[in-house]
Amino acid sequence: MTELGTPPTGAADATEATEATGTADWRRLSPRMLAVHPVQELVRSFPALIGALVAGTTSGHGPLWGLAALVLVIALGTLRWFTTTYRISPQHVQVRRGLLRRRVLTVPRDRVRTVDVTANAMHRIVGLARVEIGTGRSDRKGENGLKLDALAAPAARQLREELLHRQPRSAAAESGAAPEPGTATATEAATTTETAPATAYANTSATGPRPARAPSSTPEQETRLATLDPRWVRYGPFTLSGLLTVGVVAGFGSRAVSEAKIDLGKVGPVHQLLDQVRGAGWLVGAVEVVVALLVVCVVASTLAYVLAFWNYRLSRHPGGTLHVNRGLITTRATSIEERRLRGVELSEPLSLRLVGGARCIAIATGLRVGRGAERGGSLLLPPAPRKVALRVAGDVFGGPEPYTTPLVPHGPRAVRRRFTRALGLTALLVGVLAVLHQVAGLPSWVWQASLVLLPCAALVAADRARSLGHALRDGVLVCRFGSLVRRRNVLTCDGVLGWNLRQSFFQRRIGLTTLVATTAAGRQQYEIPDVDTAEAVRVADAAVPGLLTPFLVRPAGNPQE
Template identity: 55%
Template sequence: MLAVHPVQETIRFLPVLIGVLFIGSNGQGHIWSLVGLGIAVAGGLLRWFTTTYQITPSHIRVRRGLLRRRELSVPRDRVRSVDLTAHPLQRILGLSRVVVGTGRSDRHDEGVTLDALATPAAAQLREELLHRSVSVEQKEPEGRVVAQLSPRWVRYGPFTLSGIATIGVVVGSLANLFNETRLDPDNFGLLRSVIGQLTSVPVAVAVVEITVFAAVLVAVLSALAYVLAFWNFRLTRTEGTLHVTRGLLTSRSTTIEVRRLRGAEISEPLLLRAAGGARCMAITTGLRVGRGSEHGGSVLLPPAPLAEARRVAGEVVGDAEPAVHDLIRHGPRAHRRRYTRAFLFAAIVTGVLLLLWWLARWPAWPWQAALALFPLGALLAEDRYRNLGHALLGRRLVFRHGSLLRRRYMLSSEGVIGWVVHRSFFQRRAGLVSLTATTAAGRQHYTCTDMPAAEAVALAHDAVPGLLDPFLVRRE
């Protein structure tokens, strides 16, 4: 920790230190920059002096802080998962970061974190917290390999568009640096040449050049992010656990208890689906979901061929049928509702632009271009309906919905702890409902939209017999 945390704090404050160095126009910028560096290093050292932890047979206790003392105590029976990570500096020093999942999936909750432990001790602690014994020399649990990264899967990286976030961060940081240091972009020859070239060509050509460059840059950065995040990926299954390891520079190791697992999710973003790819996620307690799911460790398979995602999901849930079985369609009323919503949106946008052309002297091309929303809306509505479906296969609930992001949930009915039946005004007129299964795992609620009311009640009753009985009126 004495080596790791000062470096981490210095990297965190690096933009501020650079800004102070450039802002100091009177020749004292380097002095204030060194002062800031000393403060960052001191803050990193304080973390070692003020952090202690204790593992007892019943609790995990972590105490940290100097001015604001904080002590976290968690019962060991609340441990749901243990995540081991190590960035490059930690790997060089033989250290790991242990994150203990306690059943909360809120991305603002950091959980129980023990930073910079010796890697053998971290591996032993993981096994101890998950109620198993292992020797100190054993680093990774042995088991059957369920999935392993193939270099050919890197071709799916550009279709994840993860590079857009990187570009946004870089552009924002550069803009903030230029603003804080009052640097003139014209002083940089390369940037001045690019701006000059773009201003010397017609607008349409400049737009095409920027679009092509941005597309290539996003594809390259997305592929690079894929390699950094998922290189050396391996999913293994041991007795009672699923174990995921991945990462090129920063290694990540996640162990999930099978008894905490409630199902799996197959996610297919539009571009990834067009390339024939998908990713598989775990529906379990204690792991982050949503936008932070990859960081939180619920990924069971990175973007890969759809057939591979279905195979992995089937092996994880113990039944291959839910991942490939045809689902029950929701009927003509749900079909009509998809088209009505798509055409209503197109009509409102076109009508507003038409009024602006008529009353405010706007050009005519905006409302004429908006007419394309009608055929595009029809294609989207048809795709959304075709992707909508449900099924009950034994003790496994299967929901599917979405178009721009198609998701297929395979949820164990044993994990369902409640039902929510929602009906909007227009759904009531169409005789449709949205049925939500609530659970303690994953997103904590999984919704099947626009189901016929009778089918929704029958599905909920068959999936968890007796749960709806107090609310049902049986007809004689």
């Protein structure tokens, strides 16, 4: 991504960019955003408005200061429509924004990785949607990405088709969406004939590429891969998202109470609750508090699941993209080019695994997992039954074989290392607490209660040992590890850019290595932990032949082996 004022990499590139973008007309955001953004700015600036009102009250001009701040916030909310324009050429996407500091962000169209179309409640009321163009850099510090907030909902869908399916605006208009006046009325002077081959894999083979289709002016039917089953809501409480919500609310509430210097013990309902707990005994009171907290977390997690994944739908577009639609109040539609797809991650958190659930995450170039502005954009399937996750993963990438094939175990040394690390660290913690009891007078029940951690650590170590495994099958690398979150990563070998072979001091003593595949997709590195060193070299050399050859030491007398 480049912006105005950045030195060009070459005169030829600058000339090409100028010629490519000179024929496309600048488009504006929807005028309806003037009814949304001022309200959003008022909500966002509410603390500042209260501060201005209080500051003005001390000088006797509180209403005047409050009115001035209110007018300023509304003006800032309306300026975006006057200062933001964009245009789409056959080679580039450009967004021009800013008043005092004018910026022009330019992205080559072949750098577009995803297109997210989201609409919150206010957007949906007036028929708007926000478009966010993912380029693989929008999650970096200081990078705002390409965001168009907001377009008319039909224009937003049309723009997604235009960017990902290489469909010209005239064809997109014929396929359904009528542009809103003043938002997107210009047509492209030229269309691209780029048909780069896709690297996604068909369902029946992990090696056969699916060719991309040329743009078409006729509507194409999508293939639906998965749709939300209302019974999946039962997995909501096991996502533990409500626990985080309760923690955030509790932290914010305690901070507000502390700042206001309120003694909760003197508040009527809280005082009665504390008296009830004291009357029932601390043990019974603790159980009641834990049960109440558990109920609140279950309700919050279930509500969060419904809000985030209701109306979920995963479909495949014949033009070579995957579409993920979800959301109850705030809707989100994410499109991922299959030619950018390098694999799928089957994620099984411990809480979900206990009830037979799992979720699927895309491993795509330029789309980092769970980071920055593209957080959640890589999710292919929300928490659902494991058999559904296996089917969806196979339909999206590689077929069912990589997700069900037996894995190569890592041997007894890796198993012993799991138990040594888990039990050793836990025993060290118990020992420290026991010493503090003798030296510093720490209550004895603390270190005695910590003994419960030893069998828990042993169970986690056993589960981590069972999870270890890897396989190399038909050009696809499979690795599985983890206990609290078990991950089975299926990655095409064509997406591997390099290998890292890491050994700690203790790994060197027992002949184990952590093999790390580096890639431009997803988490950007995928580990095969605690594998035999010879096996790590064999897997790396077989997955990407010739990459490690210059670094391998051959046995004496066999230079060609």
